[in-house]
Amino acid sequence: MKPMYKTFYGFHEEPFNVTSDPEFFFSSTRHVEAFSHLIYAIEHRKGIVVITGEIGTGKTTLCRTLLTRLDPKIKSALILNPYFSDSQLLQLIIKDLGIEGKFKNKLELVNALNEFLIHESSQGHNVVLIIDEAQNLGVRQLEQIRLLSNLETEKAKLLQIVLVGQPELLAKLQLPSLRQLNQRITVRFHMLPLHRDEVGNYVHHRIKIACRATNGHLPVAFTPHAIETIYRHSQGTPRLINILCDRALLSGYVQETKTIDKDVVDQCVQEMQK
Ligand SMILES: Nc1ncnc2c1ncn2[C@@H]1O[C@H](COP(=O)(O)OP(=O)(O)O)[C@@H](O)[C@H]1O
Ligand SMILES: [Mg+2]
Incomplete structure (x- = not known):
């Protein structure tokens, strides 16, 4: 499933790997x-x-x-x-x-x-x-x-x-x-974890690196409500943000959407709590 989601969004690399790759470093x-x-x-x-x-x-x-x-x-x-x-x-x-x-x-x-x-x-x-x-x-x-x-x-x-x-x-x-x-x-x-108002930039920064976007156009976007939900569940801890975003992208791919909204994230949170 993962390689297919990479192709669907046009990523060169997985954006939310839980390895500690300096290439993805976000200056929080x-x-x-x-x-x-x-x-x-x-x-x-x-x-x-x-x-x-x-x-x-x-x-x-x-x-x-x-x-x-x-x-x-x-x-x-x-x-x-x-x-x-x-x-x-x-x-x-x-x-x-x-x-x-x-x-x-x-x-x-x-x-x-x-x-x-x-x-x-x-x-x-x-x-x-x-x-x-x-x-x-x-x-x-x-x-x-x-x-x-x-x-x-x-x-x-x-x-x-x-x-x-x-x-x-x-x-x-x-x-x-x-x-x-x-x-x-x-x-x-x-x-400490990321500040609430840094989470959106963090998520989009990783997406930008993964698709090597040079013109600022991203192949997928998380809505402000989706980001708020991610913050609530991760409390800003990057590792938890990554796990949740990876799931959300997979759901987005299954639903063939390139906009990740609050519903998609909520659904992932529920599945993860099962
Ligand atoms: N400043 C950051 N920029 C980009 N990714 C980060 C940043 N901080 C943490 N991450 C990501 O969060 C995850 C956990 O980070 P890690 O460095 O392994 O945490 P720790 O060593 O404190 O347990 C990794 O996937 C890492 O890529
Ligand atoms: Mg460590």
């Missing part, structure tokens, strides 16, 4: 704010930044988009699902940063990373480590991260660390055993 107020916090912290070498947000608010999308927008002089590593031991975590970071070699133990791994950071710094380069789903890190891994943030010269932090996670991350950081790490966090930001 919250995402733009989160971005400026991140860029500020990285460029000013602030050490550790924490970004939190509920599931589906766009944290992973933010991380991936950040990587595409960083100055090419900034080297980066992105760890997506950190269910690893502390030395596995180090190995992954080293691999993602493109550091080559065989390292027998944790000490060798840390030394290799340190050498790399000093070398990059001497070239005027900055290095960023982003860890997504950081609420899944154990105390040992978080402590390892604090040790990495100790790598510094007299003048600046050598490694900028961005911890991204669900709100449980904040609770974890309050643990007495992580007090030292918690004290080092210089910038914190909490992602």
